[in-house]
Amino acid sequence: MDFTPDLLDDFITRKVAFFLGAGISAGVHTRTGESVKTWAEFLIETSKKTGQDELISEVKEFLDRKDYLFACELLKDHFADEWETILKSEYEKIGEITELQKAVLELKQRIIVTTNFDLFIERNWDLINTDATHNLQIKNGISADCFSVFRDEKDYLIKIHASINAPDTIIFSLSDYASKAHANWQYSTFIETLLNTHTVLFIGFSMDDATITNILAVYAKKYPRSRPHYAFLPDYTSDRKIKIMKSHRKLYILPYSSKDNHQELLVLLNELKQEIEKRKRLLLIDKKSI
CATH class of the missing domain: 3.40.50.1220 (TPP-binding domain)
Structure with a gap:
Protein backbone atom coordinates (compact mmCIF):
# COMPACT_ATOMS: atom_id res chain seq x y z
CA MET A 1 0.00 0.00 0.00
CA THR A 30 -8.16 -13.31 28.84
CA ARG A 31 -5.95 -15.06 31.37
CA THR A 32 -8.56 -17.81 31.57
CA GLY A 33 -8.07 -18.45 27.85
CA GLU A 34 -11.46 -17.10 26.82
CA SER A 35 -11.94 -14.56 24.05
CA VAL A 36 -13.40 -11.23 25.07
CA LYS A 37 -16.87 -10.89 23.57
CA THR A 38 -17.71 -8.38 20.88
CA TRP A 39 -20.55 -5.97 21.57
CA ALA A 40 -22.98 -8.10 19.58
CA GLU A 41 -21.92 -11.34 21.31
CA PHE A 42 -22.16 -9.70 24.72
CA LEU A 43 -25.63 -8.30 24.07
CA ILE A 44 -26.95 -11.59 22.62
CA GLU A 45 -25.64 -13.62 25.55
CA THR A 46 -26.93 -11.09 28.08
CA SER A 47 -30.38 -11.09 26.46
CA LYS A 48 -30.57 -14.88 26.93
CA LYS A 49 -30.01 -14.40 30.67
CA THR A 50 -33.38 -12.64 30.84
CA GLY A 51 -35.22 -15.84 29.96
CA GLN A 52 -37.77 -13.72 28.07
CA ASP A 53 -38.22 -14.87 24.48
CA GLU A 54 -39.83 -11.60 23.40
CA LEU A 55 -36.95 -9.50 24.75
CA ILE A 56 -34.36 -11.85 23.23
CA SER A 57 -36.10 -11.49 19.87
CA GLU A 58 -36.25 -7.69 20.17
CA VAL A 59 -32.53 -7.45 20.99
CA LYS A 60 -31.68 -9.65 18.02
CA GLU A 61 -33.89 -7.53 15.78
CA PHE A 62 -31.98 -4.36 16.66
CA LEU A 63 -28.62 -6.08 16.40
CA ASP A 64 -29.53 -7.27 12.90
CA ARG A 65 -29.98 -3.59 12.02
CA LYS A 66 -26.64 -2.81 13.75
CA ASP A 67 -28.54 -0.63 16.19
CA TYR A 68 -26.42 -1.60 19.19
CA LEU A 69 -27.52 1.40 21.23
CA PHE A 70 -31.21 0.50 21.20
CA ALA A 71 -30.45 -3.17 21.87
CA CYS A 72 -28.31 -2.13 24.80
CA GLU A 73 -30.99 0.23 26.10
CA LEU A 74 -33.50 -2.63 26.21
CA LEU A 75 -31.18 -4.70 28.36
CA LYS A 76 -30.10 -1.81 30.57
CA ASP A 77 -33.77 -1.07 31.28
CA HIS A 78 -34.50 -4.72 32.04
CA PHE A 79 -31.59 -5.36 34.41
CA ALA A 80 -31.70 -1.92 36.08
CA ASP A 81 -29.41 -2.00 39.13
CA GLU A 82 -27.75 -5.24 37.99
CA TRP A 83 -26.55 -3.67 34.72
CA GLU A 84 -23.29 -2.28 36.11
CA THR A 85 -22.33 -5.67 37.56
CA ILE A 86 -23.05 -7.40 34.26
CA LEU A 87 -20.85 -4.94 32.35
CA LYS A 88 -17.99 -5.30 34.80
CA SER A 89 -18.11 -9.09 34.76
CA GLU A 90 -17.19 -9.04 31.07
CA TYR A 91 -15.14 -5.91 30.48
CA GLU A 92 -12.98 -5.87 33.62
CA LYS A 93 -11.27 -9.09 32.54
CA ILE A 94 -7.51 -8.93 32.12
CA GLY A 95 -6.50 -9.53 28.51
CA GLU A 96 -3.17 -10.46 26.97
Missing part, protein backbone atom coordinates in the same frame (compact mmCIF):
# COMPACT_ATOMS: atom_id res chain seq x y z
CA ASP A 2 1.26 3.50 -0.81
CA PHE A 3 1.31 5.70 2.28
CA THR A 4 1.54 9.40 1.44
CA PRO A 5 4.66 11.38 2.44
CA ASP A 6 2.43 13.76 4.44
CA LEU A 7 1.09 10.88 6.53
CA LEU A 8 4.58 9.47 7.09
CA ASP A 9 5.87 12.91 8.10
CA ASP A 10 3.04 13.29 10.59
CA PHE A 11 4.04 9.97 12.16
CA ILE A 12 7.65 11.14 12.42
CA THR A 13 6.60 14.35 14.22
CA ARG A 14 4.04 12.46 16.35
CA LYS A 15 1.15 14.44 14.89
CA VAL A 16 -1.00 11.38 14.18
CA ALA A 17 -3.81 10.63 16.63
CA PHE A 18 -5.09 7.06 16.68
CA PHE A 19 -8.85 6.63 16.89
CA LEU A 20 -9.42 3.04 18.00
CA GLY A 21 -12.73 1.21 17.79
CA ALA A 22 -14.04 -2.16 18.96
CA GLY A 23 -11.96 -4.00 16.36
CA ILE A 24 -8.78 -3.23 18.30
CA SER A 25 -10.08 -5.33 21.21
CA ALA A 26 -11.32 -8.19 19.03
CA GLY A 27 -9.26 -11.34 19.43
CA VAL A 28 -8.07 -10.46 22.93
CA HIS A 29 -7.72 -13.55 25.11
CA ILE A 97 -1.82 -8.01 24.39
CA THR A 98 -2.59 -8.96 20.77
CA GLU A 99 -0.27 -8.56 17.79
CA LEU A 100 -2.60 -5.87 16.45
CA GLN A 101 -2.49 -3.84 19.67
CA LYS A 102 1.28 -4.28 19.77
CA ALA A 103 1.64 -3.02 16.19
CA VAL A 104 -0.43 0.09 16.96
CA LEU A 105 1.42 0.91 20.17
CA GLU A 106 4.81 0.38 18.49
CA LEU A 107 4.02 3.32 16.19
CA LYS A 108 4.36 5.43 19.37
CA GLN A 109 2.06 8.33 18.74
CA ARG A 110 1.26 10.77 21.54
CA ILE A 111 -2.54 10.67 21.40
CA ILE A 112 -4.81 7.63 21.42
CA VAL A 113 -8.57 8.17 21.34
CA THR A 114 -10.92 5.24 21.76
CA THR A 115 -14.60 4.47 22.08
CA ASN A 116 -13.72 1.26 23.96
CA PHE A 117 -14.22 1.19 27.71
CA ASP A 118 -12.14 -1.93 28.41
CA LEU A 119 -8.71 -1.61 30.03
CA PHE A 120 -6.51 -3.33 27.44
CA ILE A 121 -4.65 -0.33 26.01
CA GLU A 122 -3.66 1.27 29.31
CA ARG A 123 -2.61 -2.07 30.82
CA ASN A 124 -0.40 -2.89 27.84
CA TRP A 125 1.02 0.55 27.07
CA ASP A 126 3.96 0.12 29.47
CA LEU A 127 4.94 -3.16 27.82
CA ILE A 128 5.75 -1.32 24.57
CA ASN A 129 6.80 2.11 25.84
CA THR A 130 9.68 0.85 27.95
CA ASP A 131 11.61 4.07 27.26
CA ALA A 132 8.83 6.31 28.61
CA THR A 133 9.79 8.52 31.56
CA HIS A 134 6.25 9.48 32.56
CA ASN A 135 2.96 7.64 32.95
CA LEU A 136 0.30 7.56 30.27
CA GLN A 137 -2.32 10.24 30.99
CA ILE A 138 -5.77 8.64 30.96
CA LYS A 139 -8.96 10.67 30.54
CA ASN A 140 -12.30 8.94 31.10
CA GLY A 141 -15.05 10.66 29.16
CA ILE A 142 -14.89 14.11 27.57
CA SER A 143 -14.62 17.09 29.87
CA ALA A 144 -12.79 20.43 29.86
CA ASP A 145 -9.80 18.63 31.36
CA CYS A 146 -9.28 16.67 28.12
CA PHE A 147 -8.28 19.77 26.17
CA SER A 148 -4.89 19.80 27.91
CA VAL A 149 -3.88 17.22 25.29
CA PHE A 150 -3.52 20.11 22.81
CA ARG A 151 -1.25 22.18 25.07
CA ASP A 152 1.47 19.81 26.27
CA GLU A 153 3.60 16.96 24.96
CA LYS A 154 2.48 14.17 27.31
CA ASP A 155 1.15 10.81 26.13
CA TYR A 156 -2.62 10.52 26.37
CA LEU A 157 -5.33 7.90 26.19
CA ILE A 158 -8.69 9.65 25.78
CA LYS A 159 -11.55 7.23 26.41
CA ILE A 160 -14.39 9.25 24.93
CA HIS A 161 -17.01 6.72 26.04
CA ALA A 162 -15.40 6.53 29.51
CA SER A 163 -14.09 3.40 31.22
CA ILE A 164 -15.34 0.23 32.84
CA ASN A 165 -13.64 1.28 36.09
CA ALA A 166 -15.96 4.32 36.14
CA PRO A 167 -19.19 2.61 34.99
CA ASP A 168 -21.53 5.47 35.85
CA THR A 169 -19.83 7.58 33.13
CA ILE A 170 -19.88 4.95 30.36
CA ILE A 171 -21.54 5.70 27.02
CA PHE A 172 -22.98 2.38 25.88
CA SER A 173 -26.73 2.76 25.46
CA LEU A 174 -29.18 5.11 23.72
CA SER A 175 -29.79 7.16 26.87
CA ASP A 176 -26.03 7.34 27.55
CA TYR A 177 -25.44 8.85 24.11
CA ALA A 178 -28.25 11.32 24.55
CA SER A 179 -27.02 12.65 27.90
CA LYS A 180 -23.23 12.29 27.61
CA ALA A 181 -22.46 12.76 23.91
CA HIS A 182 -25.24 14.61 22.04
CA ALA A 183 -25.94 16.91 24.98
CA ASN A 184 -22.26 17.48 25.77
CA TRP A 185 -20.86 20.32 23.64
CA GLN A 186 -17.35 19.39 24.76
CA TYR A 187 -17.69 16.01 23.01
CA SER A 188 -18.03 17.41 19.48
CA THR A 189 -15.69 20.35 20.19
CA PHE A 190 -12.92 18.02 21.35
CA ILE A 191 -13.18 15.81 18.26
CA GLU A 192 -13.31 18.82 15.91
CA THR A 193 -10.23 20.30 17.59
CA LEU A 194 -8.45 16.96 17.21
CA LEU A 195 -9.33 16.90 13.49
CA ASN A 196 -7.96 20.43 13.09
CA THR A 197 -4.68 19.87 14.93
CA HIS A 198 -3.73 16.27 14.09
CA THR A 199 -4.02 13.69 11.36
CA VAL A 200 -6.48 11.12 12.69
CA LEU A 201 -6.06 7.45 11.76
CA PHE A 202 -9.11 5.26 12.47
CA ILE A 203 -8.29 1.62 13.25
CA GLY A 204 -10.82 -1.05 14.18
CA PHE A 205 -13.58 1.53 13.85
CA SER A 206 -16.46 0.64 11.53
CA MET A 207 -17.55 4.25 10.84
CA ASP A 208 -21.11 3.23 11.82
CA ASP A 209 -21.15 5.68 14.74
CA ALA A 210 -23.50 8.42 13.53
CA THR A 211 -22.18 10.97 16.03
CA ILE A 212 -18.58 10.62 14.87
CA THR A 213 -19.40 10.50 11.17
CA ASN A 214 -21.63 13.59 11.49
CA ILE A 215 -18.76 15.47 13.14
CA LEU A 216 -16.51 14.42 10.24
CA ALA A 217 -19.08 15.64 7.70
CA VAL A 218 -19.47 19.01 9.44
CA TYR A 219 -15.68 19.34 9.68
CA ALA A 220 -15.31 18.66 5.93
CA LYS A 221 -17.84 21.38 5.12
CA LYS A 222 -16.37 23.95 7.51
CA TYR A 223 -12.75 23.34 6.47
CA PRO A 224 -12.80 22.23 2.80
CA ARG A 225 -9.07 22.88 2.32
CA SER A 226 -7.92 21.08 5.43
CA ARG A 227 -5.67 18.03 5.42
CA PRO A 228 -7.40 14.64 5.11
CA HIS A 229 -7.72 11.92 7.72
CA TYR A 230 -7.41 8.17 7.21
CA ALA A 231 -9.28 4.97 8.08
CA PHE A 232 -8.37 1.31 7.70
CA LEU A 233 -11.62 -0.38 6.68
CA PRO A 234 -12.10 -4.08 5.82
CA ASP A 235 -13.48 -5.17 2.45
CA TYR A 236 -14.15 -1.59 1.35
CA THR A 237 -14.08 -2.19 -2.38
CA SER A 238 -16.61 0.31 -3.72
CA ASP A 239 -14.86 3.13 -5.59
CA ARG A 240 -18.04 5.18 -5.27
CA LYS A 241 -18.09 4.85 -1.46
CA ILE A 242 -14.39 5.64 -1.24
CA LYS A 243 -14.95 8.77 -3.33
CA ILE A 244 -17.86 9.91 -1.14
CA MET A 245 -15.83 9.36 2.04
CA LYS A 246 -13.05 11.48 0.59
CA SER A 247 -15.21 14.33 -0.68
CA HIS A 248 -17.82 14.54 2.10
CA ARG A 249 -15.83 13.52 5.18
CA LYS A 250 -12.21 14.35 4.23
CA LEU A 251 -11.49 10.70 4.95
CA TYR A 252 -9.06 8.61 2.89
CA ILE A 253 -9.93 4.92 3.06
CA LEU A 254 -7.11 2.39 3.39
CA PRO A 255 -8.89 -0.82 2.37
CA TYR A 256 -7.81 -4.33 3.31
CA SER A 257 -9.20 -7.86 3.36
CA SER A 258 -10.91 -9.21 6.47
CA LYS A 259 -9.82 -12.78 5.68
CA ASP A 260 -8.03 -14.80 8.35
CA ASN A 261 -9.22 -12.57 11.21
CA HIS A 262 -8.10 -9.33 9.57
CA GLN A 263 -4.53 -10.58 9.20
CA GLU A 264 -3.86 -8.12 6.38
CA LEU A 265 -4.41 -5.18 8.72
CA LEU A 266 -1.51 -6.37 10.87
CA VAL A 267 0.63 -6.74 7.74
CA LEU A 268 -0.21 -3.18 6.66
CA LEU A 269 0.58 -1.71 10.08
CA ASN A 270 3.98 -3.40 10.06
CA GLU A 271 4.51 -2.16 6.51
CA LEU A 272 3.57 1.34 7.69
CA LYS A 273 6.20 1.12 10.43
CA GLN A 274 8.84 0.18 7.84
CA GLU A 275 7.83 3.04 5.56
CA ILE A 276 8.12 5.50 8.44
CA GLU A 277 11.68 4.32 9.11
CA LYS A 278 12.55 4.65 5.42
CA ARG A 279 11.12 8.16 5.38
CA LYS A 280 13.19 9.09 8.45
CA ARG A 281 16.38 7.92 6.74
CA LEU A 282 15.52 9.82 3.56
CA LEU A 283 14.84 13.05 5.46
CA LEU A 284 18.08 12.61 7.37
CA ILE A 285 20.03 12.22 4.11
CA ASP A 286 18.36 15.32 2.65
CA LYS A 287 19.18 17.30 5.78
CA LYS A 288 22.83 16.30 5.67
CA SER A 289 23.13 17.23 1.99
CA ILE A 290 22.04 20.83 2.63
Whole structure:
Protein backbone atom coordinates (compact mmCIF):
# COMPACT_ATOMS: atom_id res chain seq x y z
CA MET A 1 0.00 0.00 0.00
CA ASP A 2 1.26 3.50 -0.81
CA PHE A 3 1.31 5.70 2.28
CA THR A 4 1.54 9.40 1.44
CA PRO A 5 4.66 11.38 2.44
CA ASP A 6 2.43 13.76 4.44
CA LEU A 7 1.09 10.88 6.53
CA LEU A 8 4.58 9.47 7.09
CA ASP A 9 5.87 12.91 8.10
CA ASP A 10 3.04 13.29 10.59
CA PHE A 11 4.04 9.97 12.16
CA ILE A 12 7.65 11.14 12.42
CA THR A 13 6.60 14.35 14.22
CA ARG A 14 4.04 12.46 16.35
CA LYS A 15 1.15 14.44 14.89
CA VAL A 16 -1.00 11.38 14.18
CA ALA A 17 -3.81 10.63 16.63
CA PHE A 18 -5.09 7.06 16.68
CA PHE A 19 -8.85 6.63 16.89
CA LEU A 20 -9.42 3.04 18.00
CA GLY A 21 -12.73 1.21 17.79
CA ALA A 22 -14.04 -2.16 18.96
CA GLY A 23 -11.96 -4.00 16.36
CA ILE A 24 -8.78 -3.23 18.30
CA SER A 25 -10.08 -5.33 21.21
CA ALA A 26 -11.32 -8.19 19.03
CA GLY A 27 -9.26 -11.34 19.43
CA VAL A 28 -8.07 -10.46 22.93
CA HIS A 29 -7.72 -13.55 25.11
CA THR A 30 -8.16 -13.31 28.84
CA ARG A 31 -5.95 -15.06 31.37
CA THR A 32 -8.56 -17.81 31.57
CA GLY A 33 -8.07 -18.45 27.85
CA GLU A 34 -11.46 -17.10 26.82
CA SER A 35 -11.94 -14.56 24.05
CA VAL A 36 -13.40 -11.23 25.07
CA LYS A 37 -16.87 -10.89 23.57
CA THR A 38 -17.71 -8.38 20.88
CA TRP A 39 -20.55 -5.97 21.57
CA ALA A 40 -22.98 -8.10 19.58
CA GLU A 41 -21.92 -11.34 21.31
CA PHE A 42 -22.16 -9.70 24.72
CA LEU A 43 -25.63 -8.30 24.07
CA ILE A 44 -26.95 -11.59 22.62
CA GLU A 45 -25.64 -13.62 25.55
CA THR A 46 -26.93 -11.09 28.08
CA SER A 47 -30.38 -11.09 26.46
CA LYS A 48 -30.57 -14.88 26.93
CA LYS A 49 -30.01 -14.40 30.67
CA THR A 50 -33.38 -12.64 30.84
CA GLY A 51 -35.22 -15.84 29.96
CA GLN A 52 -37.77 -13.72 28.07
CA ASP A 53 -38.22 -14.87 24.48
CA GLU A 54 -39.83 -11.60 23.40
CA LEU A 55 -36.95 -9.50 24.75
CA ILE A 56 -34.36 -11.85 23.23
CA SER A 57 -36.10 -11.49 19.87
CA GLU A 58 -36.25 -7.69 20.17
CA VAL A 59 -32.53 -7.45 20.99
CA LYS A 60 -31.68 -9.65 18.02
CA GLU A 61 -33.89 -7.53 15.78
CA PHE A 62 -31.98 -4.36 16.66
CA LEU A 63 -28.62 -6.08 16.40
CA ASP A 64 -29.53 -7.27 12.90
CA ARG A 65 -29.98 -3.59 12.02
CA LYS A 66 -26.64 -2.81 13.75
CA ASP A 67 -28.54 -0.63 16.19
CA TYR A 68 -26.42 -1.60 19.19
CA LEU A 69 -27.52 1.40 21.23
CA PHE A 70 -31.21 0.50 21.20
CA ALA A 71 -30.45 -3.17 21.87
CA CYS A 72 -28.31 -2.13 24.80
CA GLU A 73 -30.99 0.23 26.10
CA LEU A 74 -33.50 -2.63 26.21
CA LEU A 75 -31.18 -4.70 28.36
CA LYS A 76 -30.10 -1.81 30.57
CA ASP A 77 -33.77 -1.07 31.28
CA HIS A 78 -34.50 -4.72 32.04
CA PHE A 79 -31.59 -5.36 34.41
CA ALA A 80 -31.70 -1.92 36.08
CA ASP A 81 -29.41 -2.00 39.13
CA GLU A 82 -27.75 -5.24 37.99
CA TRP A 83 -26.55 -3.67 34.72
CA GLU A 84 -23.29 -2.28 36.11
CA THR A 85 -22.33 -5.67 37.56
CA ILE A 86 -23.05 -7.40 34.26
CA LEU A 87 -20.85 -4.94 32.35
CA LYS A 88 -17.99 -5.30 34.80
CA SER A 89 -18.11 -9.09 34.76
CA GLU A 90 -17.19 -9.04 31.07
CA TYR A 91 -15.14 -5.91 30.48
CA GLU A 92 -12.98 -5.87 33.62
CA LYS A 93 -11.27 -9.09 32.54
CA ILE A 94 -7.51 -8.93 32.12
CA GLY A 95 -6.50 -9.53 28.51
CA GLU A 96 -3.17 -10.46 26.97
CA ILE A 97 -1.82 -8.01 24.39
CA THR A 98 -2.59 -8.96 20.77
CA GLU A 99 -0.27 -8.56 17.79
CA LEU A 100 -2.60 -5.87 16.45
CA GLN A 101 -2.49 -3.84 19.67
CA LYS A 102 1.28 -4.28 19.77
CA ALA A 103 1.64 -3.02 16.19
CA VAL A 104 -0.43 0.09 16.96
CA LEU A 105 1.42 0.91 20.17
CA GLU A 106 4.81 0.38 18.49
CA LEU A 107 4.02 3.32 16.19
CA LYS A 108 4.36 5.43 19.37
CA GLN A 109 2.06 8.33 18.74
CA ARG A 110 1.26 10.77 21.54
CA ILE A 111 -2.54 10.67 21.40
CA ILE A 112 -4.81 7.63 21.42
CA VAL A 113 -8.57 8.17 21.34
CA THR A 114 -10.92 5.24 21.76
CA THR A 115 -14.60 4.47 22.08
CA ASN A 116 -13.72 1.26 23.96
CA PHE A 117 -14.22 1.19 27.71
CA ASP A 118 -12.14 -1.93 28.41
CA LEU A 119 -8.71 -1.61 30.03
CA PHE A 120 -6.51 -3.33 27.44
CA ILE A 121 -4.65 -0.33 26.01
CA GLU A 122 -3.66 1.27 29.31
CA ARG A 123 -2.61 -2.07 30.82
CA ASN A 124 -0.40 -2.89 27.84
CA TRP A 125 1.02 0.55 27.07
CA ASP A 126 3.96 0.12 29.47
CA LEU A 127 4.94 -3.16 27.82
CA ILE A 128 5.75 -1.32 24.57
CA ASN A 129 6.80 2.11 25.84
CA THR A 130 9.68 0.85 27.95
CA ASP A 131 11.61 4.07 27.26
CA ALA A 132 8.83 6.31 28.61
CA THR A 133 9.79 8.52 31.56
CA HIS A 134 6.25 9.48 32.56
CA ASN A 135 2.96 7.64 32.95
CA LEU A 136 0.30 7.56 30.27
CA GLN A 137 -2.32 10.24 30.99
CA ILE A 138 -5.77 8.64 30.96
CA LYS A 139 -8.96 10.67 30.54
CA ASN A 140 -12.30 8.94 31.10
CA GLY A 141 -15.05 10.66 29.16
CA ILE A 142 -14.89 14.11 27.57
CA SER A 143 -14.62 17.09 29.87
CA ALA A 144 -12.79 20.43 29.86
CA ASP A 145 -9.80 18.63 31.36
CA CYS A 146 -9.28 16.67 28.12
CA PHE A 147 -8.28 19.77 26.17
CA SER A 148 -4.89 19.80 27.91
CA VAL A 149 -3.88 17.22 25.29
CA PHE A 150 -3.52 20.11 22.81
CA ARG A 151 -1.25 22.18 25.07
CA ASP A 152 1.47 19.81 26.27
CA GLU A 153 3.60 16.96 24.96
CA LYS A 154 2.48 14.17 27.31
CA ASP A 155 1.15 10.81 26.13
CA TYR A 156 -2.62 10.52 26.37
CA LEU A 157 -5.33 7.90 26.19
CA ILE A 158 -8.69 9.65 25.78
CA LYS A 159 -11.55 7.23 26.41
CA ILE A 160 -14.39 9.25 24.93
CA HIS A 161 -17.01 6.72 26.04
CA ALA A 162 -15.40 6.53 29.51
CA SER A 163 -14.09 3.40 31.22
CA ILE A 164 -15.34 0.23 32.84
CA ASN A 165 -13.64 1.28 36.09
CA ALA A 166 -15.96 4.32 36.14
CA PRO A 167 -19.19 2.61 34.99
CA ASP A 168 -21.53 5.47 35.85
CA THR A 169 -19.83 7.58 33.13
CA ILE A 170 -19.88 4.95 30.36
CA ILE A 171 -21.54 5.70 27.02
CA PHE A 172 -22.98 2.38 25.88
CA SER A 173 -26.73 2.76 25.46
CA LEU A 174 -29.18 5.11 23.72
CA SER A 175 -29.79 7.16 26.87
CA ASP A 176 -26.03 7.34 27.55
CA TYR A 177 -25.44 8.85 24.11
CA ALA A 178 -28.25 11.32 24.55
CA SER A 179 -27.02 12.65 27.90
CA LYS A 180 -23.23 12.29 27.61
CA ALA A 181 -22.46 12.76 23.91
CA HIS A 182 -25.24 14.61 22.04
CA ALA A 183 -25.94 16.91 24.98
CA ASN A 184 -22.26 17.48 25.77
CA TRP A 185 -20.86 20.32 23.64
CA GLN A 186 -17.35 19.39 24.76
CA TYR A 187 -17.69 16.01 23.01
CA SER A 188 -18.03 17.41 19.48
CA THR A 189 -15.69 20.35 20.19
CA PHE A 190 -12.92 18.02 21.35
CA ILE A 191 -13.18 15.81 18.26
CA GLU A 192 -13.31 18.82 15.91
CA THR A 193 -10.23 20.30 17.59
CA LEU A 194 -8.45 16.96 17.21
CA LEU A 195 -9.33 16.90 13.49
CA ASN A 196 -7.96 20.43 13.09
CA THR A 197 -4.68 19.87 14.93
CA HIS A 198 -3.73 16.27 14.09
CA THR A 199 -4.02 13.69 11.36
CA VAL A 200 -6.48 11.12 12.69
CA LEU A 201 -6.06 7.45 11.76
CA PHE A 202 -9.11 5.26 12.47
CA ILE A 203 -8.29 1.62 13.25
CA GLY A 204 -10.82 -1.05 14.18
CA PHE A 205 -13.58 1.53 13.85
CA SER A 206 -16.46 0.64 11.53
CA MET A 207 -17.55 4.25 10.84
CA ASP A 208 -21.11 3.23 11.82
CA ASP A 209 -21.15 5.68 14.74
CA ALA A 210 -23.50 8.42 13.53
CA THR A 211 -22.18 10.97 16.03
CA ILE A 212 -18.58 10.62 14.87
CA THR A 213 -19.40 10.50 11.17
CA ASN A 214 -21.63 13.59 11.49
CA ILE A 215 -18.76 15.47 13.14
CA LEU A 216 -16.51 14.42 10.24
CA ALA A 217 -19.08 15.64 7.70
CA VAL A 218 -19.47 19.01 9.44
CA TYR A 219 -15.68 19.34 9.68
CA ALA A 220 -15.31 18.66 5.93
CA LYS A 221 -17.84 21.38 5.12
CA LYS A 222 -16.37 23.95 7.51
CA TYR A 223 -12.75 23.34 6.47
CA PRO A 224 -12.80 22.23 2.80
CA ARG A 225 -9.07 22.88 2.32
CA SER A 226 -7.92 21.08 5.43
CA ARG A 227 -5.67 18.03 5.42
CA PRO A 228 -7.40 14.64 5.11
CA HIS A 229 -7.72 11.92 7.72
CA TYR A 230 -7.41 8.17 7.21
CA ALA A 231 -9.28 4.97 8.08
CA PHE A 232 -8.37 1.31 7.70
CA LEU A 233 -11.62 -0.38 6.68
CA PRO A 234 -12.10 -4.08 5.82
CA ASP A 235 -13.48 -5.17 2.45
CA TYR A 236 -14.15 -1.59 1.35
CA THR A 237 -14.08 -2.19 -2.38
CA SER A 238 -16.61 0.31 -3.72
CA ASP A 239 -14.86 3.13 -5.59
CA ARG A 240 -18.04 5.18 -5.27
CA LYS A 241 -18.09 4.85 -1.46
CA ILE A 242 -14.39 5.64 -1.24
CA LYS A 243 -14.95 8.77 -3.33
CA ILE A 244 -17.86 9.91 -1.14
CA MET A 245 -15.83 9.36 2.04
CA LYS A 246 -13.05 11.48 0.59
CA SER A 247 -15.21 14.33 -0.68
CA HIS A 248 -17.82 14.54 2.10
CA ARG A 249 -15.83 13.52 5.18
CA LYS A 250 -12.21 14.35 4.23
CA LEU A 251 -11.49 10.70 4.95
CA TYR A 252 -9.06 8.61 2.89
CA ILE A 253 -9.93 4.92 3.06
CA LEU A 254 -7.11 2.39 3.39
CA PRO A 255 -8.89 -0.82 2.37
CA TYR A 256 -7.81 -4.33 3.31
CA SER A 257 -9.20 -7.86 3.36
CA SER A 258 -10.91 -9.21 6.47
CA LYS A 259 -9.82 -12.78 5.68
CA ASP A 260 -8.03 -14.80 8.35
CA ASN A 261 -9.22 -12.57 11.21
CA HIS A 262 -8.10 -9.33 9.57
CA GLN A 263 -4.53 -10.58 9.20
CA GLU A 264 -3.86 -8.12 6.38
CA LEU A 265 -4.41 -5.18 8.72
CA LEU A 266 -1.51 -6.37 10.87
CA VAL A 267 0.63 -6.74 7.74
CA LEU A 268 -0.21 -3.18 6.66
CA LEU A 269 0.58 -1.71 10.08
CA ASN A 270 3.98 -3.40 10.06
CA GLU A 271 4.51 -2.16 6.51
CA LEU A 272 3.57 1.34 7.69
CA LYS A 273 6.20 1.12 10.43
CA GLN A 274 8.84 0.18 7.84
CA GLU A 275 7.83 3.04 5.56
CA ILE A 276 8.12 5.50 8.44
CA GLU A 277 11.68 4.32 9.11
CA LYS A 278 12.55 4.65 5.42
CA ARG A 279 11.12 8.16 5.38
CA LYS A 280 13.19 9.09 8.45
CA ARG A 281 16.38 7.92 6.74
CA LEU A 282 15.52 9.82 3.56
CA LEU A 283 14.84 13.05 5.46
CA LEU A 284 18.08 12.61 7.37
CA ILE A 285 20.03 12.22 4.11
CA ASP A 286 18.36 15.32 2.65
CA LYS A 287 19.18 17.30 5.78
CA LYS A 288 22.83 16.30 5.67
CA SER A 289 23.13 17.23 1.99
CA ILE A 290 22.04 20.83 2.63
